[in-house]
Amino acid sequence: MSMVVRKADEADLLEIKQLVVKAGLQASGIEENLNDFLVVETEEQEMIGTVGLECFGKQGLLRSFVIDSQKWTGQHSVAFLQLALAHAKQKQIETIYLYARQSSELFQQLGFAEVEKAAVPFLLRKAPYYQQVERGETRIFSCSL
Numbered sequence: 001m002s003m004v005v006r007k008a009d010e011a012d013l014l015e016i017k018q019l020v021v022k023a024g025l026q027a028s029g030i031e032e033n034l035n036d037f038l039v040v041e042t043e044e045q046e047m048i049g050t051v052g053l054e055c056f057g058k059q060g061l062l063r064s065f066v067i068d069s070q071k072w073t074g075q076h077s078v079a080f081l082q083l084a085l086a087h088a089k090q091k092q093i094e095t096i097y098l099y100a101r102q103s104s105e106l107f108q109q110l111g112f113a114e115v116e117k118a119a120v121p122f123l124l125r126k127a128p129y130y131q132q133v134e135r136g137e138t139r140i141f142s143c144s145l
Contacts (some may be wrong), residue, residue: 003076006082008037008050015039016050016064023066029054029129030064036091039083040067048072051084053091056123063129068086077106085110089145096145097124099126112141 008016013034014129017027030037033054041050049067053060062084067077088096097120098112117125120140 002043003048004043005038005080006041008039010033010034012037012039012047015047019047019050019068020064022068023064025064026129027064027130029127036087037064038080038087040080042059042069043110049080051080053084053088053093053096054127054129055088055091055093056121056127057092058092059121059124060088060091060096061124061127061129062088062096062098065098074106081106085143085145093145095142097140097142099130099140101138103139103141107143108143110143111135112143115140115142 006076013031016037016039020027020030030052036053036055038051039047041047048069051065052063054063065081085096098107099105103114117121117140
């Protein structure tokens with residue numbers, strides 16, 4: 001299966017939101033951060049995945065990682081997230097955080113370690129996305145870039 005990863009644009013907004021909501025994640029804040037979202041498309045230009053970045057100075061939040069394809073593999077996930085981390089590094093992010101319902105070897109493979117909620121920087125805790133996911137049973141992971 002051939003796939004293309006590219007930066008999202010305005011025309012992708014609705015489809016990204018649909019993917020995110022279908023996965024049971026929060027879609028709020030996507031519009032404000034659309035320039036820092038990546039999408040994955042099949043060769044037929046069908047969007048099958050997305051991941052976003054929210055920047056807070058030298059800290060970043062990786063959010064809305066969604067893949068909707070039966071042909072997607074763990075290797076694809078690693079490669080896609082590596083691209084997202086490279087994008088964060090280009091934006092001069094030094095530490096990146098992500099919120100997840102459960103731990104994953106995928107996160108560990110990429111250098112993420114679970115952290116306590118109290119360790120999350122103040123700016124990230126005040127972000128609308130954090131406010132929404134923090135209410136649930138969410139685990140927090142961080143990685144130094």
